[in-house]
Amino acid sequence: MKNKISNFSKNSIFLKEKEKMDKPLVSVIALCYNHAPYVEESLASVLAQTYQPIQLIVVDDASNDESVKIIQQFVNNQNNNEEVKFIRLTENVGNCKAFNIGLAQAEGKYVIDLASDDVLLPHCIESQVNHFEKLGEEYGVVFSDVHLIDEKSKVIGQFYKRDKTGKLLQKVPSGEVYTKVLAKSFISAPSMMIRKKVLEEIGGYDQSLSYEDYDFWARTSKKYKYFFINDILVKKRILKHSHGKAFYLKRNNKHLLSTLKIHEKALAQNQTQEENLALAISVRYHLRLSFFTENFDLVFKFAEILQKMQLLSWKDRFFILLSKYKISVYHLYKLFLRWRES
Template sequence: MKMPLVSVICTTYNHEDFVDAALASVARQTYPNIELIIIDNASTDSTLSRVDLFCQQNPHAQRIANAWNKGLCSAFNQGLALAQGKYVIDFSGDDILIPSRIERQVAFFENLPEDYGVIFSNALYIDATGAPGRFHYPVDATGRVQIQIPTGDVYKDVLERYFICTPTMMMRRSVIEALGGYDESLTYEDFDFWVRSSVRYMYAYQDEVLTHKRVLPESLSGKVYQPRSGMLQSTFSVCNKAYDLNRSQEEFDALALRIRTFIRKCFYAQEFELAIRFRHLLNYIEDPGLPTELIVFLCRLRLPVNWAYRFYAQRWSKKLTGRRGFDVKFVTNS
């Protein structure tokens, strides 16, 4: 098999409890041709000292220590500027790669046509202790997915819903560079990257569980309902990009449906003015309709609903990510 170089760009921030396991999972890969680039985003705990110890023991790893937290997108772009690999993995300092992940993904990617820019797979969610929870996609007894996963031209699917587990992706470096890297004006990267890349390149799903994604209360995805977190403002920016990129009425319909979801999220997060801006964008596509107009009306009343919704969301998140008795032998023994 060809062995093209793979660049693993690891971003860390206050991951002292998890970074040792994360970096060790890269060092244990069965694939030999890997460059590891670590960017610490001004951690205030012992993360950086743990990274330095790893680099002493693994001198081929590269390390950048930021003096201040530049944000996730900017930190990744720092690593991308150094990357030389044909393929790139965006790796968080609290996730874990199973030992054969890169070997399996490279083999899969190398057999795809050049117009495929991104591959992704299934993942097992783990908690702070490493205990397994649910899978990103439901699986049968052999670990194979039980539902249909979009593949090929997934642009409309990306607009419709969240379905890709970000840390499972492997990307062509040429694709990321053609897009100019991640948009550093945004709080988070994945929705924007999916929109800008899937409109130009094909995506392929690899039906294997190759990553353990850690779910923590302070995870970025949990901040969407925190007022003024910047998450929904970034989402609004991406929706405007999608409006300009859309190629068909079906894609506009998908975007309209997603905007309605974001208007509700703005209400729950008490981002009332942003909900009104989303409503204006929706109006360019279709009539918002009575249910959406009702939510916007409630936004104008500026009701203090955030505390109640966050309480509900935290309880629901614990229910979803809690252990459900899965047989994960095929994962942990891989």
């Protein structure tokens, strides 16, 4: 009887291992910079997935809090799991370069870029892979809805607006989305799974930029389709000093300068008036944001892009005029932002 039970256990283990081998490997690149309060929860969510096999690559970008200590303890507790790697950088290199360092170690067919303050729900990777495997090679990215959570991991909303029954209030673009992503950010980056060959084709993230998602969308959606999964698969943490809020910093704004570079690259690859009109929506928004944040030199540079597309409006010229005289409304803009967040 004991032999039968033993053989059954061995067969079960063998079948599980065979099932893992038959499925594509997913590489999760978890980027950490001063995420000590959240990093353990984030990494644990990767290993708690209903899907296997997963390769977890943790890259710490020279954190100066307790992040490294927590990550090292987490890795040590994995019993020498070869699929868990920790890369500790001694110099802060920024998100784009840190991700590329992790990408160089990635062996999976699919890749997830995970900020180590965000959390994957247990069925996240299984759902993403199941959808990807049913799609053709023309699809480079799948993405979903996310829960928005606060510093205490309390759910405070969703990325896409839904009614009380959970039904989406607006259709989310899917398929060919190039003009959509040029005009407006409508994808929650933490929800994406990316076909690794797409990242390899573009040489990873552009390391000259201060942030990665808009440039990635603009460069890849021109060639590849995106697929929206109508499900909530990730928890995205909203912090007071989150990376995205750097767009509203006064003067010497690196995010706005990076956006200018992305717009210039997008213009160079645009082929139709429809694409230029979509790009103009984003250029115009960032031109005005540059004025409000007193990045006056960038106002003129965003205006040059609109001029090249012959889409400079009288409203744009008004902001250009105000910028020439360096009219400051930043204090009023700050009050507006506080009111909007309250």
